[in-house]
Amino acid sequence: MAKPAYEKAITTKYIGTPLKLHDEKPAWVIESPRAMTHIHTYGLLTPFFEGLTKGKLMATKCVNPKCPQGSTWLPPRADCPDCYERMKWVKVPSVGTIYSFTLVDYAGIGIEMKTPYWQIDVAIKGVDTIFKGYLESGKPEIGMKVKAKFRTEKPTHTILDVCWVPA
Amino acid sequence: MITFGKGNLRVPKWSKRVFMVAAGCSPFRKYFPEYKLEELVMMGYKMMLEDNNLKLSPLEIKDSIQFAVYGQFADHFQDQLLCEAKIHDYLGLDPLYNVGIKTGGATGGTSILMGAQAIASGYANCCLVAGWERMDEVDTRTGNFYISTAACKDFETRMGRIYSSYYAPMANRFAWAYGLSDQVRAKIAIKNRHYATMNPNAQQPGDHTEEEVLSSRMSAYPLRFLECCAMTAGSASVLLCDEEMAYKLSDHPVEVFICGGSHTLRVADRRPMDIPLLPNEKPGMYDEFLKKNPRWPGFESFLAARFAAYLIYRMAGIKEPIEELDLVELHDAFTISDVQTYGDIGLRPYGQEVDYVESGDAYYGGKCPSNLSGGLLGTMHAVGATGIWQAAEVFWQLQNRYDYIHGDPKWWKRAGKKKPKNWKSLQVKDPKQGLWVSHAGVGSHVTVGILRKAW
Known part of the structure; x- marks a missing residue:
């Protein structure tokens, strides 16, 4: 039977990839590459993201009669911050009005939309919050009516599965 | 929270007075x-x-420190967990206890708040507060992405x-x-970048025309490149003391007041609510607004x-901010965040923010000049250091030492x-007194501090 490693004399070999010198002057600067994947759960918000792939905009509503606010949340959250009760899923209208907007021209690395594109914030009747998204076509202005469009085929499994078009 | 309980509105009170x-600071550079x-x-x-x-002497002061608070925004940028331990050891301060603070862009302000709490509680009578950021290990667009992970990663990033x-x-x-x-x-961009031309440590000083600002490259409409701060490498430090130690160390100490507030990271989730009124605001004044x-x-x-601001003006006994403050350092990470803050801290009533600039009050020689340091737009945003450096710039003004710190050729040479x-x-x-705002997220964490001449 082979000896376990901790009982052996070992000769160590370097198996890494030598780093590139990015600069030599005024000081040595090395390049240290990175590539990684994070495993991220949507937790109790899974019905929201799954809903997008089925063409539904799902919000959470606090139905506790004793809650001081009873708000409807989109983005949804599972637990009510005003009374700490678990909230209920409700389907909200897929239409709204533009509350504000910007043109994203210079974006950070990894951007998934071709720049420039219009990022918009949408006010939806019956929802207490303002929902951020992007306009798939057209030019936004504050107060403009828009309707939601869903990526039901080849979903991205992200918030980008919903966007907006002029209503 | 959109309604406050009585307990939520208690005005903070130090158990012991706190002094700076x-x-x-270091010079500030992109790379x-x-x-x-x-x-x-x-x-x-x-x-x-x-x-x-x-x-x-420096070594006698080193021998007097009992506690250190360190501000660093993002482990992503430093690529080093427990960076605080490395810095603390490098400054030769082991085995004194130290703590790392992270509240986004408000990290510097929060670090001073935490240091002030250490003094006020009696844990320490001499406390180092230092902050830093090294944003030059990644290219700018990767840096932009890192910072954007300080928006909600599920719904906004x-x-x-x-x-x-x-x-x-x-x-x-x-x-x-x-x-x-x-x-x-x-x-605002022209003003702050111009003031940065007097600051030896400034990263992006410049005398610009309106046309240059408005024709600079678009980042996100309507914000152009010259309206945005840059990424910075650099550091800042301040020393906080109790009353006895303050006068032992300095003939010109400055008293410290600082409070914080928070709001949801997602702007989307900010539900409408009543406006908490400042001491100079009257009930009903915002009814029409x-x-x-x-x-x-x-x-x-x-x-x-x-x-x-609601808390700090009451804590420091200030009734009319624009009349009683001699200067302010605001968080001008973007021109718009600067403007938005004028109403929040009562330099003008809400809805009339623009007048603070248009009236000339915001300029050197005006009633209450802002960002004579060059601000984040002109001088630096090494995030973990920013709120500490802003306080430092107010501190030097109160000590009448602007000229030495900004004008002595040795600092230009150092840079x-x-x-x-x-x-x-x-x-x-x-x-006599100045205010600084340290601000995070899209307004997720904000500290407002007041420094007051104490000699």
Whole structure:
């Protein structure tokens, strides 16, 4: 039977990839590459993201009669911050009005939309919050009516599965 | 929370008075390969020990410190967990306890708040507060993405991957609601970048025209490149003391008051609420305003800043901010965040923010000049250091030491620059007290601090 490693004399070999010198002057600067994947759960918000792939905009509503606010949340959250009760899923209208907007021209690395594109914030009747998204076509202005469009085929499994078009 | 309980509104009160006696910083640059991070922190720390007319020697002060608070925004940028331990050891301060603080862009302000709490509680009578950021290990667009992970990663980050795209909708809404023009935003960029030309440590000083600002590259409409701060490598430090130690160390200590406020990271989730009134505001004064703008704070204002201001003016006994403050340092990460804050901290009533600039009050020689340091737009945003450096700039003004800190050729030499021929003093005449705002997220964490001359 082979000896376990901790009982052996070992000769160590370097198996890494030598780093590139990015600069030599005024000081040595090395390049240290990175590539990684994070495993991220949507937790109790899974019905929201799954809903997008089925063409539904799902919000959470606090139905506790004793809650001081009873708000409807989109983005949804599972637990009510005003009374700490678990909230209920409700389907909200897929239409709204533009509350504000910007043109994203210079974006950070990894951007998934071709720049420039219009990022918009949408006010939806019956929802207490303002929902951020992007306009798939057209030019936004504050107060403009828009309707939601869903990526039901080849979903991205992200918030980008919903966007907006002029209503 | 959109309604407050009585207990929520208790005004903070130190158990012991808190003082600032010294401050220092490194030069600020986009790319700083000459020095390792710990070396950059040492540079600001040594300036703090050696260049503040303290009555004890640097090593005697080192022997007096009991606690250290360190501000660093993002482990992503440093690529080093427990960076605080490395810095603390490098400054030769083991085994004194130290703590790392992270509240985004407000990290510096929060670090001072935590240091002040250590003094006020009696845990320490001499406390180091230092902060840093090294944002030059990644290229700019990767840096933009890192910073955008300080937006909600499920619902916001993917919408822009750059922080300007979270402020820009606020700018458009603010312009729509209160009539803010591109020209006024440009004036702020021109003003602060110009003041930065007097600061030897400034990263992006410059004398710009309105046309240059408004024709600079678009980041996220309407915010252009010259309206946005840059990424910085650098450090800042201040020394906090109790009353006895403060006067032992300095003949010119400055008293410290600081409070904080918070709001949801997602601007989307900011539900409308009543406006907490500052001491100079009267009940009912916003009735008409709220008819037109029923969603306060909406996208136009920051509850976190207003709440911090609500507390700090009461804590420091200030009734009329614009009359009683001699200067302010605001968080001008973007021109729009600067404008939004004028209403939050009561330099003007809500809806009239633009007048603070248009009236001339915001300029050197005006009633209450802002960002004579050059601000984040002109001088630096090494995030973990920013709120500490802003306090340092107010501190030096109160000590009447603007000229030494900004005008002495040795600092220009340290920064590898030549003092410009047209350098002029921005020392405010005999200032008594100043305010600084340290601000995170799209207004998720805000501290407002007041420094008051105490000799």
